[in-house]
Amino acid sequence: MKKILLIFLLLSSVSFGAIGEKLAWDKGTTLLAFFEQNSLPLKLYYNLSSQDKELTAEIYAGVSYYVLKDDNGDLLQALIPISEDVQIHIYKDDEDYKLDFIPIVYTSVQKILTISVQKSPYQDIIDATSDVSLANEFINAYKKSINFKKFVIKDDKLAIIYTRKYRLGKPFGSPDIKASVIETNKKSNYIFAYKGRYYDKKGKEVAGFLLEVPVNYTRISSKFSYGRLHPILKIIRPHYGVDYAARIGTPIRAAADGKIIYVGVKGGYGKTIEINNGNGIKTLYAHMSSFAKGIHNGMYVKKGQIIGKVGTTGVSTGPHLHFGVYKNNRPINPLGSIRTAKSELKGKDKQEFNKIAQTYMKELDDALEKSSFEDQKSFISIKD
Ligand SMILES: [Zn+2]
Structure with a gap:
């Protein structure tokens, strides 16, 4: 108390x-x-x-x-x-x-934004919400499926269902897009978030980012977790990465192309490299024994390029690579991000996804229908 x-x-x-x-x-x-x-x-x-x-x-x-x-x-x-x-x-x-x-105590509010495009989806989202991260996330989500510059014209309609966190009355962190639609060229292009990735209405991934396993490992010694809240003590112990046990000296490779943004000792992570892989994705490699020759801050590396060797620097119970993946600074499960190709949902996941997608699709359509767009070109409503 x-x-x-x-x-x-x-x-x-x-x-x-x-x-x-x-x-x-x-x-x-x-x-x-x-x-x-x-x-x-x-x-x-x-x-x-x-x-x-x-x-x-x-x-x-x-x-x-x-x-x-x-x-x-x-x-x-x-x-x-x-x-x-x-x-x-x-x-x-x-x-x-x-x-x-x-x-962290926060409130989360789910909102629906509808827009009749005037300048561009990006600029109109910012004009309506002052939320640059929401605009960025929307553009990223559609980047690989629609060329906005080419196909989106004035008075095309879009709708986004998203959540925003508030702490002490102020928005913080990044917005979560749950679903969105953009109507262009008489076609409704829907996307739905499912387990941290975006899919079209058929359950095909639309904006996948592909990471390679960064090390030849013997076993996974610790998995990713957001941590469970202890019901009485109200404490929490997440693990924001995957621990790959491997012999000291095993080469560590960049999981994707990117720019090195950190090389050095990082507290309990010991010798650490961070790579900005673009589109809001960052990868982190910790407890290294050494960095590869010539590796320095600001340099570009290719997927698979050796950046250092496995070690046990920092606080580490044995030689392993702690591998972290962050989307817009938020840790995500690396194992869910490592794919060989864009994925398509199947089986139980597909069934669950279909239910979610149907509900959101109806909400998006309803929101667009209710917005008249006569005097006003954008509307935000709170969903309860
Ligand atoms: Zn770890």
Whole structure:
């Protein structure tokens, strides 16, 4: 109870001689460095389990975090997100500091946007919502199936069903498109999200990104998980990647073409490389023993190119590659992203997908029908 109250106080910026601050996480800062800057006991960090230490390496540059300090400048509390769902909670309990992973409290609102295209789908979405990430996600989703510049003309109609997260009254994270349609050239082009990927109404994948297994591994020693919330303790332990056990020195290959955006030691991940693979996809390779010769920040690599070797640097219980995949900074299951070709849903997945698709299709059609587009060219409604 005490803990919940404190979080409330921090979040609502109510303070009793205490000062709450919202800050942006500096690039390259590790949690350990944060401990040093705030004179927190380093043993608190060192005593964390290796799983927890690895998780703390997920803090990303630029993320907003909150600290609460007393009059002497001593830290009373900190809330540092490691993803859109989970944050590190550091707090003073009597004289001791404690650290936990707790869920980020947010509300999620489902909306339906309808537009009669005036300038371009991209610009019209931004004009209607001020949501650049939504516009980007929409364009990405259709990129491989429709050439907007060529085929979309003025007064074509589109509708999007999506969810937006709100924290402290402000949107955060990336929007989730559930389904959308664009009517062009008398054809309704639907897409539906299913298990993190987009499909057309027949269940054929439309905007697949293909990743290659980055290492020749002996076994998967730990799978991806968003973590389950402990019902009483309200703590959570996700694992934002797949651990591939492999012998030390086994070559690690880029899972897709891309640009290297990080080479170096990254907290509990040890020697780490991050690659921006385009279209909002980022891959991360951790616990490496060494980087390949000539690998540096800003360079382009090809799918399959050797970028380093398997090791056990950082916090690691044995030699393995921790492989992470992120879509718009949100961790996704790498095993669901590794495909040999664009996939087509089958069996149970197909049945489940068909049900979802039918419901959304009706909602999209209804929304377009209800929008008159006479005076106004776009409408947003909240779906309940
Ligand atoms: Zn791992």
